[in-house]
Amino acid sequence: MKILRSIEDTRATVQAWYKKGETVALVPTMGYLHQGHLSLVKIAKENADHVLVSIFVNPTQFGPNEDFDKYPRDFEHDEALCKESGVDGIFYPTKELMYAEDHSTWVQEENLSKTLCGVTRPIHFRGVATVCLKLFNITQCQVAVFGRKDAQQVLIIARMVRDLNVPVKIIKAPLIREEDGLARSSRNKYLSKSDHQQALALSRAVSKVKKLFDAGECSSSVLLDAAHSEIDPSGGKIDYVEIMSQRALRPIATITEPALLAVAVKYGKTRLIDNVFLEI
């Protein structure tokens, strides 16, 4: 497995594959890999001849009061997990490689980015869209795999790819949970034991809504009441509990098009998100 620390090395590696007619799938990550990431690698392997994982804690998607500095990092562990999983290469750039001192070009999605996490994290998705386009261009991958855990992110990336005609196929991979139901996240390590217990309300809420929806309930207010009945007593600080159209990420009263239940709640100092895609 190659560790690719420069753009030249990365391009040379992928060009050698492309010349043989082989394809590459990229799994963009911020490292501190867990089973969720590895499930993306597995899907990537099924969809291309080679898999690259990028590990880059992208500073431009963190707000000034967010956790960029303390975001967990463990490259050696990540490297071992990638090797075991049959990854062909890790693209592992520095901040300086990714952003010139006078970097001044941004990719901004202006509708889907304004709701849900975009309300409290106004520059987050600009940073995400910009770094993902950079990673696509550096690797010239044909496929990129994103988890539905970050539902808004994957919808925004898919929109960017459509709007800018990026020649990359985006695969939306299933959200992966811990055994007790908590959605897997590198940030779960911040949770105290009691925070973790309280946070299980999120997956219970999501699961309850999914069951009601599958049984035919299409009223957002009924479904949201069900979600709140789990989340409200859990002791978390709610950022949002919303049902929105996947197309526009705007609230809908009745689910007559593909929709999304998305929740963000803070337990202790840790903000967690969870969601379920409600498909028509």
Place this chain on the structure above:
Amino acid sequence: MKILRSIEDTRATVQAWYKKGETVALVPTMGYLHQGHLSLVKIAKENADHVLVSIFVNPTQFGPNEDFDKYPRDFEHDEALCKESGVDGIFYPTKELMYAEDHSTWVQEENLSKTLCGVTRPIHFRGVATVCLKLFNITQCQVAVFGRKDAQQVLIIARMVRDLNVPVKIIKAPLIREEDGLARSSRNKYLSKSDHQQALALSRAVSKVKKLFDAGECSSSVLLDAAHSEIDPSGGKIDYVEIMSQRALRPIATITEPALLAVAVKYGKTRLIDNVFLEI
């Protein structure tokens, strides 16, 4: 010569070339082609196996009070010129093909775009950067050729390519003039005979500054005085006459790094630009 009206046709055409190891240079235009564009085609042919010209009057780079509707168009003439010049294909999309009804992703360069033409045309370069990235992604060209006539544009596109790691080589081609010196532009057709005569002050100013600079004059104020001595009496309405660094497009007092004299002046109802790159 192929007329490519869909993204699928365009991709199929270039993919067939790429499979043979052949390269493609793109010349992005808004049509109404003149000798300036054809000089770009010639440079494109010298730098790749195949040349595509895109013809698209991009609505998103025109402000609400600008000349989108009356921008000159003549596809049959453009087609004939391209054929004569040995162009392999014209990418000729509709507005609907380029922009989905709910298009919401933009490429915004935030420093170089703020000065010169960006002051009076605040959304112009966002539209230019976005459409150029789309055209690069649709054609997956290896090379793209831009004229130095639009000096700020070519610097912004080069910055975008650097910042977003776009795998395209940008060639900055020389500005081409009419026999009397006027910088070639599709908008020259708007000029009355007397406007045209008055507008020759621009090329005289540019040429005078270039001569002084080549003779060793590095003071911007001296060089700008020389430019004004031609332009001020010409009867045009000055938008700007500036000497700026190429790197940051900020005014510099002494030319100690690659710089640019750029002018924009309105004659009659027609805003013209001219410039010269002052290389160190």
